[in-house]
Amino acid sequence: MAKFYEALDDKLIAFIEAQPMFFVASAVADGRVNISPKGLDSFRVLSPRKVAYLDITGSGNETAAHAQAGGRATIMFCSYTRNPLVLRLYGHAQAGPPGGALWREYAERFEILPGARQILTLDIDSVQTACGFGVPLMTLQRPRSTLTDHWETKTEAEREEYRRKKNKVSIDGLPSWSEA
Numbered sequence: 001m002a003k004f005y006e007a008l009d010d011k012l013i014a015f016i017e018a019q020p021m022f023f024v025a026s027a028v029a030d031g032r033v034n035i036s037p038k039g040l041d042s043f044r045v046l047s048p049r050k051v052a053y054l055d056i057t058g059s060g061n062e063t064a065a066h067a068q069a070g071g072r073a074t075i076m077f078c079s080y081t082r083n084p085l086v087l088r089l090y091g092h093a094q095a096g097p098p099g100g101a102l103w104r105e106y107a108e109r110f111e112i113l114p115g116a117r118q119i120l121t122l123d124i125d126s127v128q129t130a131c132g133f134g135v136p137l138m139t140l141q142r143p144r145s146t147l148t149d150h151w152e153t154k155t156e157a158e159r160e161e162y163r164r165k166k167n168k169v170s171i172d173g174l175p176s177w178s179e180a
Contacts, residue, residue: 031172065176084132115151
């Protein structure tokens with residue numbers, strides 16, 4: 001049965017730190033709900049009511065568009081090991097590109113990976129745990145480095161050009177990328 005919390009506690013933080021991936025869902029009042037899988041060493045708990053992740057340039061930038069429009073976001077972690085659990089963090093996201101206020105405040109908490117385009121934070125409104133009995137048992141082989149390997153081969157100018165062409169507007173036409 002689901003259980004709600006006002007904030008993260010030490011046990012939930014330890015669970016987050018043990019997970020190799022998470023999912024970010026975001027939305028505004030109209031348009032698509034977006035869900036993105038995330039991995040790498042990109043997630044940080046900043047406090048019991050605030051988390052952040054380092055976002056790497058990808059094919060879209062929906063979460064940032066939804067954050068800029070004041071939209072809601074949910075971050076979900078699942079255990080794929082012997083002890084099942086699903087953890088959801090509900091709240092509102094903010095996005096901060098390199099040089100912006102969020103970036104300046106939190107970048108030192110991350111190893112800045114090739115292709116990093118922004119830091120997203122989530123101010124947590126509520127936390128929910130669920131049983132996770134329907135989540136399969138799986139074994140992690142290794143982190144996938146394809147995305148960071150790709151951006152490692154590009155200059156910063158090439159990365160910026162890609163973002164300007166591919167990440168500036170969401171699939172629903174919302175602005176998703178702004179200069180610092």
